[in-house]
Amino acid sequence: xxxxxxPGKLLKTHNTSLNFFLREWLLTASFSGFALxxxxxxxxxxxxRQELQVLFILLTLFIAVKGLEHSGLVSRxxxxxxxxxxIPLKLVVATxxxxxxxxxxxxxxxxxxxxxxxxxxxKGLLVILEALAANAGSALTPFGNPQNLYIYWYYxxxxxxxxxxxxxxxxxxxxxxxxxxTAIKTTNHSPQPATTGKVGRxxxxxxxxxxxxxxxxxxxxxxxxxxxxxxxxxxxxxKSLHIDYALLLSFLFFFGLAENLKTLLLAELNHAxxxxxxxxxxxxxxxxxxxxxxxxxxxxQWQALLWGASVGGFGSLLGSLANLIAYRLYVTHxxxxxxxxxxxxxxxxxxxxxxxxxxxxxxxSPIR
Numbered sequence: 001x002x003x004x005x006x007p008g009k010l011l012k013t014h015n016t017s018l019n020f021f022l023r024e025w026l027l028t029a030s031f032s033g034f035a036l037x038x039x040x041x042x043x044x045x046x047x048x049r050q051e052l053q054v055l056f057i058l059l060t061l062f063i064a065v066k067g068l069e070h071s072g073l074v075s076r077x078x079x080x081x082x083x084x085x086x087i088p089l090k091l092v093v094a095t096x097x098x099x100x101x102x103x104x105x106x107x108x109x110x111x112x113x114x115x116x117x118x119x120x121x122x123k124g125l126l127v128i129l130e131a132l133a134a135n136a137g138s139a140l141t142p143f144g145n146p147q148n149l150y151i152y153w154y155y156x157x158x159x160x161x162x163x164x165x166x167x168x169x170x171x172x173x174x175x176x177x178x179x180x181x182t183a184i185k186t187t188n189h190s191p192q193p194a195t196t197g198k199v200g201r202x203x204x205x206x207x208x209x210x211x212x213x214x215x216x217x218x219x220x221x222x223x224x225x226x227x228x229x230x231x232x233x234x235x236x237x238x239k240s241l242h243i244d245y246a247l248l249l250s251f252l253f254f255f256g257l258a259e260n261l262k263t264l265l266l267a268e269l270n271h272a273x274x275x276x277x278x279x280x281x282x283x284x285x286x287x288x289x290x291x292x293x294x295x296x297x298x299x300x301q302w303q304a305l306l307w308g309a310s311v312g313g314f315g316s317l318l319g320s321l322a323n324l325i326a327y328r329l330y331v332t333h334x335x336x337x338x339x340x341x342x343x344x345x346x347x348x349x350x351x352x353x354x355x356x357x358x359x360x361x362x363x364x365s366p367i368r
Contacts, residue, residue: 030253037260045259060226064210067240071203088184096137104138104322131326135313136173147292254293275304283312311357
């Protein structure tokens with residue numbers, strides 16, 4: 001038997017594969033479920049026009065947001081929040097409103113690094129509040145996060161009925177988080193000067209294109225206006241095409257998985273309370289994006305599903321992809337001995353917010 005002369009290469013390949021599965025666990029899980037259910041059903045799922053439109057809108061939204069990040073505009077606006085007093089309050093509120101427009105993930109990618117560069121007491125607590133603010137703020141608009149866009153598009157909702165359904169959730173948590181942020185004190189009201197890069201000319205173009213995407217989501221403009229974003233990026237800014245394609249593929253597989261499950265199970269969830277609890281609890285295990293994609297085809301109770309996914313974004317680190325982003329940014333920046341304490345704080349505060357969200361839903365459910 002011929003000995004293996006390159007054990008190092010095998011070990012490196014193994015580690016690379018393991019890192020890929022850990023990094024892209026959502027893609028791996030969605031593809032596995034898609035493949036297994038397709039084999040069991042004996043056919044590939046059929047994708048609806050709505051689902052393909054959601055994927056296309058997400059693609060254009062990701063490119064436009066990435067272009068704004070590269071242009072320096074979002075960073076410049078965020079850096080201005082560092083000046084003056086009440087910096088923690090301004091950062092939390094800025095995260096809330098920024099997440100409404102550029103998604104919760106993008107808001108945290110911009111705000112958290114700025115927070116970590118400041119001279120603050122209880123910096124970890126502020127990052128946790130920002131993660132909660134990103135989830136609460138993004139819940140308010142159809143384009144604040146991927147699961148909102150899917151619910152809005154799949155159920156054919158109007159902007160007003162969508163916003164009014166989730167408005168109490170977002171407003172209550174805005175007040176709670178704003179109040180909590182005032183307990184964080186700065187050591188110096190003059191933060192370290194931030195490096196102010198130039199704002200590129202593309203910021204104007206991407207701002208206009210992002211507004212066009214929003215109007216397409218609101219059905220004011222046709223969906224195909226998104227091709228303008230792709231065309232601009234291809235011609236002038238190919239760096240903006242470096243987006244999270246794994247997430248888009250995960251959506252594609254989850255759409256197929258949900259269709260396969262609907263065919264196999266022939267079930268429907270009609271009780272709003274059950275839909276809320278199931279989506280909130282499922283989010284703790286698989287995050288709120290796949291929870292919505294899997295449950296939407298089994299229920300017409302979109303308000304309960306929207307609330308469940310929004311509340312489910314709190315709690316565990318897996319509740320929302322935004323939680324993982326904030327967590328990873330903090331632990332890779334701060335000393336390693338702070339990680340365990342930060343993790344415990346994140347989970348305890350997250351589940352406190354989760355409990356408040358559950359109580360708020362049942363308190364308001366008779367009204368809705």
